[in-house]
Structures are given as C-alpha cells and as structure tokens.
Amino acid sequence: MAWKLRPAIDADGLAIGRIGREAFLAGGFGSFLFAPRSDDEPPTDPEEEIQWRRRRAIRRMKEGIPTLVVVDDEDTVVGFAQWERPATGDVPHHPPIASEGQKADDPPKSLNLDKMQHMFKVFDEEIGKVLGPEGHKDMWYLMLLAVDPAYQGRGVGKMLLRWGMDQAAAEGKKTFLLATVEGRPLYEKQGFKVLSEFDVYGKVNYTMLLGDL
Ligand SMILES: CC(C)(COP(=O)(O)OP(=O)(O)OC[C@H]1O[C@@H](n2cnc3c(N)ncnc32)[C@H](O)[C@@H]1OP(=O)(O)O)[C@@H](O)C(=O)NCCC(=O)NCCS
Structure with a gap:
C-alpha cells in the first residue's frame, strides 16, 4: 500500500474521532475516561466519544495545531497525529494541557471530566519535573498519535512521527x-x-526526548 501523508482538513474529523477512540480503547485512557462510573450504569455510547474527539481535533486545527493524516489510495484515513510547534514571537505557546482540558469541547455525559482533569494535571507535573518550568516550550511536542488498529504495524505511525x-x-x-x-x-x-x-490510574507512561537535556 502506498500511504500518503497530508495535512488534515475538517472533513477528516470523524475519522480522527473514530481512530482515536479505537486506538486508545484497550491500553489507553479511553478505557477509563469513558467507562461507566458505577456497575449500575449502562455501557457508554461510543458515538459520544467519537464526536467529542472530532470536536477537539477540529478545534485544535482551528487554533493552528499542525494535524496530519495518513491516507490510503482511496484517501481513507488510517492514522493521524497532532503536533505542537515550539513557541516563537508570533506563535504563542499552547496553554498547558490542564487548562486546555477545562474547555473540554462540550463534553458528553459519558466523559469523566474529573478523571480527565486529574490525568492532565499529572501530565503537566511530570513534564515540569523532567523539563523544568519552561516545559517543552522550545521543542516540537507530539500531542497525539493514533493508528487505526486494522492498519497498525505497517509503517503508518512511523510516518506521522517522522514528520514532526x-x-x-x-x-x-x-x-x-x-x-x-x-x-x-x-x-x-x-x-x-x-x-x-x-x-x-494504573497505566504506565513515559516522558521521552529526542535530543539531550
Ligand atoms: C503506537 C502506534 C502509534 C504505532 O503505530 P504503527 O503504525 O502500528 O507503527 P509502525 O508500523 O509505524 O511501526 C514503526 C516501527 O516501530 C515498531 N513497533 C511499533 N509498535 C511496536 C511494538 N508494540 N513493539 C515492537 N515494535 C513496535 C515497528 O516494528 C516498526 O519498526 P521498523 O521501524 O523497524 O519497521 C499504534 O500502534 C497505535 O496507535 N497504538 C494505540 C494508541 C497509542 O498507544 N498511541 C501512542 C500514544 S504515545
């Protein structure tokens, strides 16, 4: 398959939402951010998560966050990445992820906002610990990378990573x-x-850097 990497457009939002949900369902955060809050609650509607991810991706695109997709010969999206570029005089640094989470992109009822806010706080604290108060302000930062589970292991993730x-x-x-x-x-x-x-929440994460501190 000849994959092609191109900038995302708004019309890719739904594919981005669906791939984000499916890629992070098992090992990732989707498994607890959208889980029922108690055993009495019914399973959450997958469509709510997909649409929320779609709104978030499009909002970030409008804010100038570089968003890339990899497509197949028929322009079907098989993976995506969102990157944050280093701050410059013209481009202000994106706010810390915790404050971004407060906008929450019109969160559906099924999204556990408290857990999401806590998760973002832990991320910010860890970034501060390893990089200092300036964080990744002067670096390229990979915000999100996900590949459709049906297309993993075929070089798509590598293309999206190498772009940044x-x-x-x-x-x-x-x-x-x-x-x-x-x-x-x-x-x-x-x-x-x-x-x-x-x-x-019981999931191991790593801070990772290309280059020396
Ligand atoms: C992680 C993820 C983005 C990787 O994308 P992918 O398209 O499956 O990976 P690729 O096929 O491009 O793999 C690139 C290279 O990494 C290696 N690799 C990828 N995943 C690997 C794994 N789990 N174990 C060992 N090697 C792996 C591949 O063998 C390949 O090696 P090569 O460069 O020698 O050919 C994808 O599996 C995914 O979306 N996972 C779920 C969501 C997630 O965790 N995202 C990352 C958030 S940090």
Missing part, C-alpha cells in the same frame, strides 16, 4: 512526547530516550 521529527531537525529543535506502553517501542527505534516513567 523532520520539522524539529530542520529548526534545530528537540522533540518531546509522552508515550504509552504501546507507543514506546516505536519511539525508541527512532532514537528517543526515556526521561521518566510514571503512572496514571
């Missing part, structure tokens, strides 16, 4: 990300080093 690495290299910048257990091998193969390991 190439931007960083051209600008002489470092590349930083938070990795899941599932993502870590891909990043290590591309030269990223683990800075720290931490836990959110």
Whole structure:
C-alpha cells in the first residue's frame, strides 16, 4: 500500500474521532475516561466519544495545531497525529494541557471530566519535573498519535512521527512526547530516550526526548 501523508482538513474529523477512540480503547485512557462510573450504569455510547474527539481535533486545527493524516489510495484515513510547534514571537505557546482540558469541547455525559482533569494535571507535573518550568516550550511536542488498529504495524505511525521529527531537525529543535506502553517501542527505534516513567490510574507512561537535556 502506498500511504500518503497530508495535512488534515475538517472533513477528516470523524475519522480522527473514530481512530482515536479505537486506538486508545484497550491500553489507553479511553478505557477509563469513558467507562461507566458505577456497575449500575449502562455501557457508554461510543458515538459520544467519537464526536467529542472530532470536536477537539477540529478545534485544535482551528487554533493552528499542525494535524496530519495518513491516507490510503482511496484517501481513507488510517492514522493521524497532532503536533505542537515550539513557541516563537508570533506563535504563542499552547496553554498547558490542564487548562486546555477545562474547555473540554462540550463534553458528553459519558466523559469523566474529573478523571480527565486529574490525568492532565499529572501530565503537566511530570513534564515540569523532567523539563523544568519552561516545559517543552522550545521543542516540537507530539500531542497525539493514533493508528487505526486494522492498519497498525505497517509503517503508518512511523510516518506521522517522522514528520514532526523532520520539522524539529530542520529548526534545530528537540522533540518531546509522552508515550504509552504501546507507543514506546516505536519511539525508541527512532532514537528517543526515556526521561521518566510514571503512572496514571494504573497505566504506565513515559516522558521521552529526542535530543539531550
Ligand atoms: C503506537 C502506534 C502509534 C504505532 O503505530 P504503527 O503504525 O502500528 O507503527 P509502525 O508500523 O509505524 O511501526 C514503526 C516501527 O516501530 C515498531 N513497533 C511499533 N509498535 C511496536 C511494538 N508494540 N513493539 C515492537 N515494535 C513496535 C515497528 O516494528 C516498526 O519498526 P521498523 O521501524 O523497524 O519497521 C499504534 O500502534 C497505535 O496507535 N497504538 C494505540 C494508541 C497509542 O498507544 N498511541 C501512542 C500514544 S504515545
């Protein structure tokens, strides 16, 4: 298959929402952010999560967050990434992820906002611990990377990762990300080093950097 990488458009939002849900369902945060709050509650409606992810992706695109998709020969989206570029005089740094979470993109009832806010707070604290108060302000930062489970292991994730690495290299910048257990091998193969390991709601995460501190 000849994959093609291109900038995302609003019409890709639904595919991005669906892939985000499906990729993060098992090992990722979707499994607890959208889980019923008690045994008495019915299972949550997958469509609510998909539409929420769609709204969030499009809102970020409108805010200028570089969003890339990989498509097949028929322009079907099989994976996507959202990157944050380093802050410059013209481009303000994106706010810390915790404050972004407060906007919450019209959260559906099934989204556990308290858990999401706590998760973002842990992320921000860990980033502060390993990178200092400036965080990843002067780095390329991978916000989100997900590949349709039906297309994993075929080079799609690598293409989306390398796009941001190439931007960083051209600008002489470092590349930083938070990795899941599932993502870590891909990043290590591309030269990223683990800075720290931490836990959110029982899930192991890593801060990872390409370049020296
Ligand atoms: C993690 C993820 C993005 C990887 O994307 P992918 O398209 O499946 O990965 P690729 O096929 O591009 O793999 C690239 C390389 O990493 C290796 N790799 C990827 N996942 C691996 C794994 N779990 N174990 C070992 N190696 C792995 C591949 O063998 C390949 O090696 P190569 O460069 O020698 O060919 C994808 O599996 C995914 O969306 N997972 C669920 C969501 C998630 O965890 N996202 C990451 C958040 S940090």
